Amino acid sequence: MIFKQHLKVMVVDDHRTSRMVICDALAELGINQITYACDGEDALKTMMATPCHMIISDFNMPKLDGLQLQKAIRTYGPTQRTPFIILSGRGDRELVQKAASLGVNNFLVKPITPPVLKSSIEAVIGRLQ
Amino acid sequence: MQAPRRVHVMQGEARVDGGDAVLTTLLGSCVAACIRDAGAGIGGMNHFLLPGDEAHATGRAESYGLFLMELLVNGLLKRGARRHALEAKLFGGANTVDNLGDIGSRNAAFARRFLAMEGIACLGGDLGGGRGRRVEYWPATGRSRRIFIDGRVTLDAPASAMPASTGDLELF
Numbered sequence: 425m426i427f428k429q430h431l432k433v434m435v436v437d438d439h440r441t442s443r444m445v446i447c448d449a450l451a452e453l454g455i456n457q458i459t460y461a462c463d464g465e466d467a468l469k470t471m472m473a474t475p476c477h478m479i480i481s482d483f484n485m486p487k488l489d490g491l492q493l494q495k496a497i498r499t500y501g502p503t504q505r506t507p508f509i510i511l512s513g514r515g516d517r518e519l520v521q522k523a524a525s526l527g528v529n530n531f532l533v534k535p536i537t538p539p540v541l542k543s544s545i546e547a548v549i550g551r552l553q
Numbered sequence: 554m555q556a557p558r559r560v561h562v563m564q565g566e567a568r569v570d571g572g573d574a575v576l577t578t579l580l581g582s583c584v585a586a587c588i589r590d591a592g593a594g595i596g597g598m599n600h601f602l603l604p605g606d607e608a609h610a611t612g613r614a615e616s617y618g619l620f621l622m623e624l625l626v627n628g629l630l631k632r633g634a635r636r637h638a639l640e641a642k643l644f645g646g647a648n649t650v651d652n653l654g655d656i657g658s659r660n661a662a663f664a665r666r667f668l669a670m671e672g673i674a675c676l677g678g679d680l681g682g683g684r685g686r687r688v689e690y691w692p693a694t695g696r697s698r699r700i701f702i703d704g705r706v707t708l709d710a711p712a713s714a715m716p717a718s719t720g721d722l723e724l725f
Contacts, residue, residue, distance in 0.1 A: 439623050441670045445606050484623065486630050513614040513624065534614040535605050 428552045432457045434474075436467040436481035436493065437511075445536070446480060446511075452538040453545070453552065464488025468496055471503060478549065483512040483519065491523060498527050507548045511536065557691070562598045565615035567625040569597035569632055569692075576690045580645030582657035584618065584664045584680070587690040587697060588625055588641045588673065590634035596692025599625040603656065604663035618663050626671070641668050642678035642697055644688045657681065 433455055437443045440462075447458050459474050461467035463485045471479075479497065483490035490510045497503045507529045512519060515533045523531055529548040532540065546552055557575040562568050564583060568576055576598040578585050589596025605617025614620040630636060646661030648654075661680040668675045678697070679686065685702035 439619075439626070439671060441606060441619060441667050442623060444670070445619065482623075484627050486627065513620040534620050535617055 426549050426552055428454045429456070431455050431478065431549075431552075432459070432474075432476040433478045433480060434459045434461060434467060434470060434476040436461045436464065436479060436485070436490070438463050438482065438485045442482065446541075449536060449538045449541045450480075453542050455552075464490070464493035464496070467493055471497070471506075475502070476506070478507045478509070478545070480509045480511065483510055483523075491519075491526060494523065494526050494528055509544055509548065562600045564600050564602055565613075565621070567597060567599035567621050567628060569595060569625070569628040571595035571632075571693050574692060576692060577688065579685065579687050581647055581649040581685040582645070582660060584643060584645040584657075584660040585688055585690075586618075586622060586625060586641055586643055586664055586668075587678070587688075587692070588629060588639055589692050589695055590629060590638045591640065591695060592638050593632070593634045594693050595629060595632050595634055596690070596695065597625050597629055598688075598690050598692075601660065604659055606663060606666075618660060618667065622664075622667050622671075626673075637672075640674045640676050640695070642676055642690070642695075643668070643680050644678045644686060644697070644699055646680040647682050647684055647686070649683060649685055 435443050435446045443460055459470055461470045465487045481490045481493055494508050509530045510523050510528050511532045513534045520531050530544045532544050558573050560574050560576050562576055562578040571594050578600045583600055583602050585598050585600045587598045599621040601618040601621040602616040605619035643664045646657040648657040679699055687700040689698045
């Protein structure tokens, strides 16, 4: 059982509008401890300063994309077991397979809604309370 | 003189091009965002059906403005455009059919909101009204032209040009 008020989530997306949509959905689920990063590089820096329990990241981003970020997270000791959910506009089989081989915990296709996000998070870390 | 290369942007698509291309699309309540980096000489157009930043958005991502705006902006950045230099024009968002409600207005409001949130300058365009439009956009120069479905034609020059009007042709 996960107490959602203690759950710290980092949202990574290069578009402010998309970050807001994801954060609104998280807030609707009662998750309010949210940090933001605007691309993969920013996410790595933010994680060092503010560790989190879970990362929800867009795939398509400049500098370091979602898969590259995931790879970096998985190769760094303190973060290698951090749950990672990747978001994409397309349910591309190749992308899903690649993400899975790199150890992604879940894959979500946009547009996301609070119920879909909730079941995706619960599938990774257990029931939210 | 060589004719421009015409590239039609279908509903649910985002295209990035430059050089001699002219991007075209046909809009009713849908919205097309035309975004470019003047310095890099490239630009693009998308064509979306619904906003997609609302909590009840379901279905294919390709229908939604939020996804197609991201796709267009990221496509431009990958081709060398600079985020701070992006400029946009917005077209469409007409409320053409009574029983579709205010989808056109919602699409237009989303597009404006997206540009404001992302800090992309909106140089103009043509949103709203009750008529469909055919839009042509020259990404290399930023010139655009829209032809209303009922036959009225208006023409946009690049943003730096001075306003002018010539009968049915409106230049600004």
